[in-house]
Amino acid sequence: MNAKNDLRDLAIMGAPQAFPETLHVGRPNLGDRAALLERVNDILDRRWFTNNGRYVQEFEQRVADSLGAKHCIATCNGTVALEIVIRALDLKGEVVMPAFTFIATAHALQWQEITPVFADIDPTTHLIDPASIERLITPRTTAILGVHLWGRPCNVEPLERIARRHGLKLLFDAAHAFGCSHQGRMIGSFGEAEVFSFHATKFVNSLEGGAVVTSNDKLARKIRLMKNFGFEGYDSVGYIGTNGKMNEVSAAMGITSLESLDEFILINHANYGVYVDGLANIPGIKLLQLEGNERRNFQYVVVEVDADECPISRDDLMDLLWTENVQARRYFYPGCHRMEPYRSYRRNGNFFLPHTERVAECVLILPTGETVNASAITTICQIIRLGVAHAEEVSRCLRVCSLPMHPKRPEYGIATYEHFGPGLRQQAF
Ligand code: T4K
DSSP states (O other), rough: OOOSSSSSSGGOOOOOOOOOSEEEETTTOOOOOOHHHHHHHHHHHHTTOOOOOOHHHHHHHHHHHHHTEEEEEEEEEEEHHHHHHHHTOOOSEEEOOOOOOOHHHHHHHTTOOOOEEEEEEEEOOOOGGGGGGGGGOTTTTTEEEEEEEGGOOOOOOHHHHHHHHTOEEEEOOOTOOOOOOOTETTSSSSOOOOOOOTTSSSOOOOSSSSEEEEEEEHHHHHHHHTTTTTEEEEEESHHHHHHHOHHHHHHHHEEEEEEEHHHHHHHHHHHHHHHHHHHOOTTEEEEOOOOOOSSOOOOOOEEETTTTTOOOOOHHHHHHHHHEEOOBBOTTTOOOOGTTTGGGSSHHHHHOOOOHHHHHHHEEEEEOOOOOOOHHHHHHHHHHHHHHHHHHHHHHHHHTTTTOOTTGGGGOSSOGGGOOOEEEEEHOO
């Protein structure tokens, strides 16, 4: 790791990059490798790879127990879990959801020709704003789909009241919120059902995976059948279904990961604390507050770059980090309503979502998890501090070099730092 104490230490000035290996947002946590391999060997020995195997059953039981829920139905990923629960609840027409979320939340509805109707968010919490929901409800509305973004629970009680008043179903995308609580109750126990993701990038992962958690017996039974083609027995099918099953190796990884849950949260929490100190008093840089009495997993480090107060733009700061081999991400830019097919829908196109627009323009997600240590975080914070302190030079340098570094910013093309690194100093100055 190369220290970044002043402007001349930055890679855009020709200095070595801060990190020889890329730091990612969402680098998977491993947990106990030996325990995982032992389970995988057992799976191979027993030749039972999928279809409600022993490890899937154990994973489901452990998840349900840890959340105090009656049922956990494991699936191949979080998106399919959402699709199945939406289908099992018989949702139709329109569903109100926040525009500021991962695109899978909207797609899970639209995939079944249900129109996502986008509500605005609370600018402080980034969560669906209950006050923006009621005016969106029409006779076609069948549900509200809240998202516990960044692991922060939605403002559940007003959502429950609105759902009750209008006879709507309430469900939650809890992809980010495993291990989190709201008013002392674990996420997983709210609404008709809650959906988790155990994708590789989640702090508890099953390589790919997801789960529906509910305490509704009838719904649980239906989802269990639906994720296995609707089979009720060898020769009888009770519902339309799909193949949404989790396989045994994923479940083995999930169990192994669950066994390290407390350790992962401790690491994330400690990392968060280093970010709090490292980013203190940088003008226009605000770390999303996660502390409090509730349980949190701290798996996303969310920074707001305030365009009014910060001399450098969010995107220039992100590019600066990429030149140093820190792949910060601007989740969930530009918001679902600005992505296809939704932006082409006239009704959504007309939506006025000022808080969503502002937050999508200013959020930057920084690396955390098992693979990031305190000194790496201190260096990341120093890069940010230097970027803010020398905003003009940094932005000019980024422009002069017309850096083609960010594969997800099409305006910059696909190349990476390696493509422009040598000779950069001559180009810039
Ligand atoms: N609802 C919400 C609110 C969600 O956030 C998500 C998923 C879902 C529903 C759907 O759940 P799943 O169907 O995915 O279970 C990532 C994840 O793919 C996605 O699961 C997650 N949310 C979303 C927030 O982030 P990308 O497009 O950022 O993925 P990608 O491939 O760029 O990976 C992120 C970083 O992690 C990269 O810098 C590389 C690193 N990485 C990734 C993988 C897969 C690794 O180092 N190793 C790996 O194995 O979406």
